[in-house]
Each structure stands twice: as structure tokens, then as C-alpha cells.
Amino acid sequence: MGGDLYALDFDGVLCDSCGESSLSALKAAKIRWPWVFERVVSALETWIVDQMHVVRPVVETGYENLLLVRLLVEIQVPSVRKSSVADGLTIEAILENWSKLKPIILKEWDEDRDALINLFGRVRDEWIENDLSGWIGANRFYPGVADALRFASSQLYIVTTKQARFADALLRELAGVTIPADRIYGLGTGPKVKVLQQLQGMPEHEGFSLHFVEDRLATLKNVIKEPALDGWNLYLGRWGYNTEKEREEAESIPRIQLLDLSDFSKKLK
Structure with missing residues (x-):
């Protein structure tokens, strides 16, 4: 027995889904908060989608895209502002402080995480x-x-916070790859560490x-905190949704190997 087992994240490792997730979030946000989007003209929508590509590294679970879309509107349109954090907020500050901003806006907007997850999936x-x-x-799948x-x-397993049915559809329809359902661990199967x-x-x-x-x-830092997972080789994909600052930090962590896309494809083969 033996060989190599790869547990692979989906969005940002296998698939660049930022275009789809941003457009889906915009559709869902309009349903959830129609009054916020009454004054959003097409030029502002284009700006929002562009900025979503910049802030994408902060997203852990898909529903957060809805929060980011609305927050970007509140930054630009003071008349619809309901959060205390939007005034003067910059894109750089979102990248730096998202973990602190997220609970604040969820509370101030009186929003429910599960309801947003369900809406995002339905859209x-x-x-x-x-x-x-x-x-x-x-x-698009990365080259x-x-x-x-x-x-x-x-041996390949998909370990993602994306809902499994969407990962499966993209693997089949876009990559022409079938991975058995019991090898796709999607949203709801528990934290990646588990x-x-x-x-x-x-x-x-x-x-x-x-x-x-x-x-x-x-x-990856959460995995390192868990002694039971000391046997895993950990890789950060340079091509994915991370920032230069994060890549520099990863280089200082002995457990983490930075990986280029070409080397990743060779490893799987």
C-alpha cells in the first residue's frame, strides 16, 4: 500500500470562479436588498465586479460575496449606508480587516448567514x-x-467550502472530469481541518x-495548529486568491511550501 493522496481546494486552486461568484452575488444581493440597488447604475455594477476580483482573497465561504457586494455599494452610495464601517472604507482596509468587518456588518444589517447561503445557492x-x-x-479552470x-x-479528493453540486457540475461540464461524489467534501461537511x-x-x-x-x-495556518495533522504536506498555490503579503508570510512558515501552477500540475501527474 501507499502512494500519494491529494486533498485539493476548489476555488482558487482548480477553478477561477471569481467571475461567476461575483455575478451570482450581484444577482442575489439585488433580491435580498432591492432598495440598496435602486440607485446602482450599470457603471457602478461594473466597478463592483472589478473590485470583487481584488477583494476575493478574503472570501472563505461563498455567501460572503453578497456581503462584499453590498458593502461596496455602501462605500460608494452614502444614502443607502446602514453600516458604521462603510464611511471612508478602502479596498485595502477590506483586505486587511475582513475578519473584523464581517461580524459587524452581519449584526448591523441584521443578516442571517444560513439564509444568505441558501439564497446564494438558489440563485x-x-x-x-x-x-x-x-x-x-x-x-474557468486554471491552465x-x-x-x-x-x-x-x-488519489484525489476535493475539500472545499463551495456547495458540492456546483463543484461537481464544473468538474464534469468544464473540465471533463468525473470525481466520485464520496470524494467531494463540500459546504456542510465540516471544517477542512476535520x-x-x-x-x-x-x-x-x-x-x-x-x-x-x-x-x-x-x-493552512489552522491545519498547522492541529498536532494530529502534522503528517500533511501543506502547499499554498501562488496562482490562487491570495495577496503578495500573504505569500511573503507563507515563505517564513517552514511547514508551508509555495507552489507554482506548472509544478502543481506535474505533481498530480
Whole structure:
């Protein structure tokens, strides 16, 4: 027995979904807060989608895209402002302080995390049902990744905060890859730290070299805090949703290896 087992994040490691998630968030935000978007003209919408690409590294779970979309509107349109943090807030400050800002705006907007998750999923489901090619086309797999997945000799698992049905649809429709449902751990399967513990504890994985590829530094740092996961090789994908500052910090952490996209594809093969 033995070999290599790779636990792979989805968004920011396999797939650049920022275009789709930003547009879906905009659709969902208009449903949730129609009065906020009454004064949002198309030029402001374009600016919001552009800025969403910049702030994407802070997103851990998809529903946060809705919060960011509304916060960007509040920054630009004072008349709809309901949060104490929007006045004078910069994009750089969002990148630096999102973990502090998020609970404040959830409370001040009187919002429920689960309701936003459900709405975000419903909007995506409706987009898929009404315009599958448009939804698929708003995503892209990173160069070389689809082939690397298709021809991988390693055991592959997807460990993501994305809802599993969306990851599965993109793997099949866009990458032409089928990964069994029991190897896709999506939103609702528990924190990634717990999923990694499950994977390493499976009898069939005894003797495997364990590898976890992620684009969020905070997630890798959570793994490092857990002594039971000391056997995992940890990688931060340079091509994903992270900042130069985070990549520099990762270089100072012995457990974390920084990975280039070309090296990642070679590793899977």
C-alpha cells in the first residue's frame, strides 16, 4: 500500500470562479436588498465586479460575496449606508480587516448567514437551470489543471467550502472530469481541518503520503495548529486568491511550501 493522496481546494486552486461568484452575488444581493440597488447604475455594477476580483482573497465561504457586494455599494452610495464601517472604507482596509468587518456588518444589517447561503445557492441553481452555458462560461479552470486531474495517478479528493453540486457540475461540464461524489467534501461537511482528519484516518489511506493544496493562508495556518495533522504536506498555490503579503508570510512558515501552477500540475501527474 501507499502512494500519494491529494486533498485539493476548489476555488482558487482548480477553478477561477471569481467571475461567476461575483455575478451570482450581484444577482442575489439585488433580491435580498432591492432598495440598496435602486440607485446602482450599470457603471457602478461594473466597478463592483472589478473590485470583487481584488477583494476575493478574503472570501472563505461563498455567501460572503453578497456581503462584499453590498458593502461596496455602501462605500460608494452614502444614502443607502446602514453600516458604521462603510464611511471612508478602502479596498485595502477590506483586505486587511475582513475578519473584523464581517461580524459587524452581519449584526448591523441584521443578516442571517444560513439564509444568505441558501439564497446564494438558489440563485446559482436558477442560473444553471436557465442558462447552463452562461454559468459554465463565467468560470474557468486554471491552465493545465483539467488534464492534470484527468491523468492523475494520485488519489484525489476535493475539500472545499463551495456547495458540492456546483463543484461537481464544473468538474464534469468544464473540465471533463468525473470525481466520485464520496470524494467531494463540500459546504456542510465540516471544517477542512476535520475533513483532513477523516481522510488520514481511513484504513485504505494507511501508508499514503498526504498533501493538501490550498490558496488561503489562514486555512493552512489552522491545519498547522492541529498536532494530529502534522503528517500533511501543506502547499499554498501562488496562482490562487491570495495577496503578495500573504505569500511573503507563507515563505517564513517552514511547514508551508509555495507552489507554482506548472509544478502543481506535474505533481498530480
